[in-house]
Amino acid sequence: MTLRHAVLAALLDDELSGYQLTKSFDVGVANFWHALPQQLYAELTRLEKDGLVTGREVVQDTRPNKRLFRVTEAGLAALEEFVADAAKPSFVRDDLMVMVQAADHVDVDAVVARFTERAAFAEAKAELFRAMLRKMRGGREEGEFLRHGERIGPYLTCLRGLAFEEGNRDWCLRGAEILRERKRARV
């Protein structure tokens, strides 16, 4: 039941369409939750039925019509209830972890290749987060923004995303280097 709350949280700042939501919940961009378009459209329908969001039709001539959603009072109350209970323990689902766990029993070059791909992906996502953070800060210094910025929730989640991806990148580069060195030593 977290997708509901993730959608509500995403709609706090702006009215968004289902399509716009699919963009920010996309794997390559998502900074606080990931979901597929089908999930989001279905969840919006449910949220509206339950009165936690309201949608309004926006007629467009050059583009297909769209529905913009915003959070209702009941929606805000649902978020309030959500933060009142302890968060479930987080966990990472990552194929790469499984591959690395098996690293000594499978083709080393393959694992190095996976490390290298992931390092690049992580750095790309990190750069994206850095840009998002710059944009949210505007001209301000980070300390200043954290103290007095009007909206820091998204900034904090973005900081965590950045640290996570930088951690990923460093781990991948180090892992690849270690495996390569061991291979050289063994030959």
Place this chain on the structure above:
Amino acid sequence: MTLRHAVLAALLDDELSGYQLTKSFDVGVANFWHALPQQLYAELTRLEKDGLVTGREVVQDTRPNKRLFRVTEAGLAALEEFVADAAKPSFVRDDLMVMVQAADHVDVDAVVARFTERAAFAEAKAELFRAMLRKMRGGREEGEFLRHGERIGPYLTCLRGLAFEEGNRDWCLRGAEILRERKRARV
């Protein structure tokens, strides 16, 4: 289809029973994949049916009998195929991220409480990882172990787990501090 490979990877070093697997895939301990007992028992049945693992019955008098599983040649081949393809992008599922995203619109004290809980949990898990790493290293220095240790896959995944939890802890402590300070400033 990653649970299969996670189970195979877990069985690379030792023969394990389903019950032992449930211990290492438990939320509080899992360092490279998480799964519930029911999933594991079901997966073991499927893996055995597909010939990727073999089980042997061990009769115990003081404890219920158990079945110990090990990876077959076909199982190893399945892992080899697995690492040959690009890993799916990783993502984190974390309720706390959703809560923090909404931080400016909900009760601040609740979010601070969630941060504090998580910081403690993260530090506990980090300490657990540190102990696992020490145990794997034996007496050796880390650099030495990484160069010449016989089995470094689990060490590398554990390093990632440690860095992740330390990152979590730091982020939570910082986030809690920021929210507290902002509250003080506003009053």
Place this chain on the structure above:
DNA sequence: AGGCCCATGTAATCTGTTACATGATTCC
């Protein structure tokens, strides 16, 4: 002419979670 973007879904399947069940032994 072909492909991507906008915009919204349905249907089938796969994966994960919650609830329940059993029963002896060991620890406090």
Place this chain on the structure above:
DNA sequence: GGAATCATGTAACAGATTACATGGGCCT
């Protein structure tokens, strides 16, 4: 005496992924 550990599952439900569907406008 009660809780935790060992040891293995079944059944029902919730959540996520894959595949498919539609159709005009814009860009190259």
